[in-house]
Amino acid sequence: xxxxxxxxxxxxxxxxxxxxxxWRDAAPRPAYDIVIIGGGGHGLxxxxxxxREFGQSRIAVLEKGWIGGGNVGRNTTIIRSNYLLDGNExxxxxxxxxxxxxxxxxxxxxxxxxxxxxxxxHSDGQRDAFTRRGNAMIxxxxxxxxxxxxxxxxxxxxLNTADARFPIKGGLAQHRGGTVRHDAVAWGYAxxxxxxxxxxxxxxxxxxxxxxxxxxxxxxxxxxxxxATKVGCAVxxxxxxxxxxxxxxxxxxxxxLQAFVxxxxxxxxxxxxxxxAGHFYCSQSDKGGLVFGGDIxxxxxxxxxxxxxxxxxxxxxxxxxxxxxxxxxLLRMWGGIMDMSMDGSPIxxxxxxxGLYFNGGWCYGGFKATPASGFAFAxxxxxxxxxxxxxxYRFDRFRKGRMIxxxxxxxxxxxx
Amino acid sequence: MIIDHPLLGPRDSSExxxxxxxxxxxxxxxxxxxAAQAFYEYAYLxxxxxxxxxxxxxxxxxxxxxxxxxxxxxxxxxxxxxLARDVAxxxxxxx
Ligand SMILES: Cc1cc2nc3c(=O)[nH]c(=O)nc-3n(C[C@H](O)[C@H](O)[C@H](O)COP(=O)(O)OP(=O)(O)OC[C@H]3O[C@@H](n4cnc5c(N)ncnc54)[C@H](O)[C@@H]3O)c2cc1C
Numbered sequence: 305x306x307x308x309x310x311x312x313x314x315x316x317x318x319x320x321x322x323x324x325x326x327w328r329d330a331a332p333r334p335a336y337d338i339v340i341i342g343g344g345g346h347g348l349x350x351x352x353x354x355x356r357e358f359g360q361s362r363i364a365v366l367e368k369g370w371i372g373g374g375n376v377g378r379n380t381t382i383i384r385s386n387y388l389l390d391g392n393e394x395x396x397x398x399x400x401x402x403x404x405x406x407x408x409x410x411x412x413x414x415x416x417x418x419x420x421x422x423x424x425x426h427s428d429g430q431r432d433a434f435t436r437r438g439n440a441m442i443x444x445x446x447x448x449x450x451x452x453x454x455x456x457x458x459x460x461x462x463l464n465t466a467d468a469r470f471p472i473k474g475g476l477a478q479h480r481g482g483t484v485r486h487d488a489v490a491w492g493y494a495x496x497x498x499x500x501x502x503x504x505x506x507x508x509x510x511x512x513x514x515x516x517x518x519x520x521x522x523x524x525x526x527x528x529x530x531x532a533t534k535v536g537c538a539v540x541x542x543x544x545x546x547x548x549x550x551x552x553x554x555x556x557x558x559x560x561l562q563a564f565v566x567x568x569x570x571x572x573x574x575x576x577x578x579x580x581a582g583h584f585y586c587s588q589s590d591k592g593g594l595v596f597g598g599d600i601x602x603x604x605x606x607x608x609x610x611x612x613x614x615x616x617x618x619x620x621x622x623x624x625x626x627x628x629x630x631x632x633x634l635l636r637m638w639g640g641i642m643d644m645s646m647d648g649s650p651i652x653x654x655x656x657x658x659g660l661y662f663n664g665g666w667c668y669g670g671f672k673a674t675p676a677s678g679f680a681f682a683x684x685x686x687x688x689x690x691x692x693x694x695x696x697y698r699f700d701r702f703r704k705g706r707m708i709x710x711x712x713x714x715x716x717x718x719x720x
Numbered sequence: 721m722i723i724d725h726p727l728l729g730p731r732d733s734s735e736x737x738x739x740x741x742x743x744x745x746x747x748x749x750x751x752x753x754x755a756a757q758a759f760y761e762y763a764y765l766x767x768x769x770x771x772x773x774x775x776x777x778x779x780x781x782x783x784x785x786x787x788x789x790x791x792x793x794x795x796x797x798x799x800x801x802x803l804a805r806d807v808a809x810x811x812x813x814x815x
Binding site for chain 2: 544545548553554555556557558602603604605606607611613646702703715716717718
């Protein structure tokens with residue numbers, strides 16, 4: 305069923321009796337060409353691009369809970385392509401371009417809103433670093449704009465620009481950045497994949513791999529054995545647990561990241577603001593809630609809930625530059641499990657086991673990557689070669705010393 | 721989270737910095753045949769278990785001792801806190 309303005313009118317006049325579920329509740333078949341593990345944004349996008357761009361069929365997505373119940377439904381919805389390093393920037397810019405056409409391709413309103421993102425600058429050194437980053441972005445076909453303090457004050461009059469520790473001196477803006485409704489991304493990809501014949505199988509947890517003579521033959525699940533020619537893993541924060549079933553150890557630690565949303569307010573914040581020095585970032589959802597967050601809690605966790613010191617830290621950052629937030633009541637807070645990699649960058653690669661492929665290490669920034677990650681993983685699964693924009697995301701970069709370390713923090717996942 | 725420091729008693733976890741898996745105490749032998757492989761695994765690969773995890777915490781805003789904390793990554797419950805020095809010595813690292 306195609307969604308359109310005409311369809312809405314027709315349904316309005318006929319008592320809304322014609323709407324159908326957006327995807328089938330598929331039961332597992334005994335065998336598939338390609339099985340994707342994980343019904344988050346990346347797994348569902350992979351299935352969509354496999355079917356749409358790479359002509360693959362007989363595909364299943366296995367999800368242990370319900371689709372969209374993981375990080376794709378927990379993140380703070382920011383999209384951007386403001387990276388510095390060559391291994392990253394072409395990939396994230398490819399992703400931003402895919403976001404720009406996504407709703408037409410999916411025939412689904414994902415509320416892609418290019419309201420712009422602003423990274424605040426507080427010192428001369430930071431201005432130099434952000435100028436360099438902006439130039440790297442422009443060289444890779446992205447947009448970047450250095451804003452003066454006057455321009456920032458005009459756009460965001462409520463900002464405290466004279467904080468004693470971190471006075472605001474300017475900012476790096478990416479006007480094509482913005483936010484996307486996260487749940488709609490999962491649902492839109494699921495609907496599109498389903499309409500192309502992909503089986504989306506929920507409540508189906510993968511509990512083991514059947515590996516014979518170094519070849520992956522299929523997966524054991526809570527709904528029985530499923531044979532597959534190729535298996536792609538995209539389970540984000542659960543990557544280490546899943547891959548340990550294939551006796552693999554990963555360059556990943558799982559950490560919890562918290563997010564917060566205030567009560568609904570009238571429109572006050574037109575774009576996304578990040579205050580990196582104070583560990584705080586914020587945007588306003590279309591419902592009116594101020595959506596904000598900060599650092600990961602900093603220790604290994606699978607608990608999907610954080611602790612109070614980071615809540616305090618985030619709120620301190622907020623009050624420093626955004627004092628009006630102190631008047632808003634907090635509505636909800638939650639946590640998600642991040643697959644923090646050793647250099648802060650992701651992996652999209654084959655494993656040493658034939659037929660077994662891996663996508664993970666997204667840290668706290670994988671939502672913006674969803675379209676490109678799905679595209680690149682589909683490319684790898686279909687052609688057995690990496691997509692040009694993802695060719696640096698290999699497992700062996702750690703062994704070879706070719707880390708993609710945007711922050712220059714070294715092998716300390718909690719610092720990326 | 722409250723970490724029951726063996727010398728100082730219960731302390732707030734925010735006084736500490738976190739260094740990850742306590743297996744980092746067992747530094748590989750740089751003279752060994754397979755040193756390159758062993759150091760690659762030591763530096764970059766982690767078990768990252770869901771459940772009990774022995775990990776290094778540094779009392780940075782306190783007495784600056786290193787602790788080995790046994791903590792459940794599913795519940796954040798802490799079952800054991802040791803001085804990293806004692807753990808290292810018990811593993812033959814007394815030099
Ligand atoms: C609080 C928070 C804020 C964030 N903010 C941003 C942001 O502003 N911008 C941004 O770009 N990124 C952000 N992120 C990161 C982003 O959400 C993630 O990197 C991204 O969603 C991960 O990919 P995914 O959508 O495929 O993961 P998920 O949605 O977590 O999908 C993985 C799925 O795998 C399933 N699974 C796990 N194990 C198994 C198994 N054994 N068998 C079957 N299924 C299994 C899980 O149930 C889950 O549904 C944020 C994350 C959090 C938690």
